[in-house]
Amino acid sequence: MARKRSLPTADELRVWRDYIETAEALRAVISARLQSDSALSAGDYAVLLALSEAQGHRMRSSDLAAHINWERSRLSHHLGRMERRGLIAREDCVTDSRGAEVVLVAAGAEAFQGATVPHLRAVRELFVDALTAEQLDAAGEVAAALRAHTIS
Numbered sequence: 030m031a032r033k034r035s036l037p038t039a040d041e042l043r044v045w046r047d048y049i050e051t052a053e054a055l056r057a058v059i060s061a062r063l064q065s066d067s068a069l070s071a072g073d074y075a076v077l078l079a080l081s082e083a084q085g086h087r088m089r090s091s092d093l094a095a096h097i098n099w100e101r102s103r104l105s106h107h108l109g110r111m112e113r114r115g116l117i118a119r120e121d122c123v124t125d126s127r128g129a130e131v132v133l134v135a136a137g138a139e140a141f142q143g144a145t146v147p148h149l150r151a152v153r154e155l156f157v158d159a160l161t162a163e164q165l166d167a168a169g170e171v172a173a174a175l176r177a178h179t180i181s
Contacts, residue, residue, distance in 0.1 A: 055155060062151040067144035072107050073116065074148065077141035080117065080133035087132045089122060116140055 037045065060071040069077070075097045080086050088096065094104040108131060111117045116137035122128035133141075160168060 059148075059151050059155060063144060063148050066147035066151075067140065069140060069144045073111060074141070074144060076104075076107065076111060076131070077116065077133065077137055077144075080131060081138065081141055083133075086138070087120075087130045089125075089128050089130055090119070091128065093131050111137070 056071070063069055063071060063074055067074075076093065079093055079096050080088060090104065090108070091101065094101045097104070099107075108117060108119060112119060115134065118132045118134050119129050120132055122130050157165065
């Protein structure tokens with residue numbers, strides 16, 4: 030049985046760097062477009078998306094942090110900024126007096142709806158249209174394999 034190398038090869042590192050650098054550059058361009066088109070940051074959009082999909086358009090802060098994969102302190106600071114801008118509200122949790130729920134308010138829902146079509150157009154233009162159908166399928170398979178490997 031062949032023993033696995035303990036470190037990646039030069040070719041494996043090249044692929045890794047290409048993947049990371051491309052993903053970061055793509056994310057930066059899409060985030061800049063989102064900000065320009067809607068005045069929402071990528072973080073704002075992630076929060077508003079999660080709340081728009083949540084039952085009753087509300088989530089406990091801890092559940093929201095886990096859902097968007099953020100540290101609770103980062104989320105708390107971000108929610109403060111969003112609350113000051115009138116995009117969300119924080120309310121005491123009715124089922125648990127120790128917790129708070131983040132609630133999507135009308136202005137936040139309107140901002141999210143206004144941002145969605147331009148954001149999805151940017152995703153189409155910069156990601157989907159850059160790939161063939163086969164490459165898009167392969168990208169989905171790669172993402173699923175990485176997710177399964179890192180979660181297990």
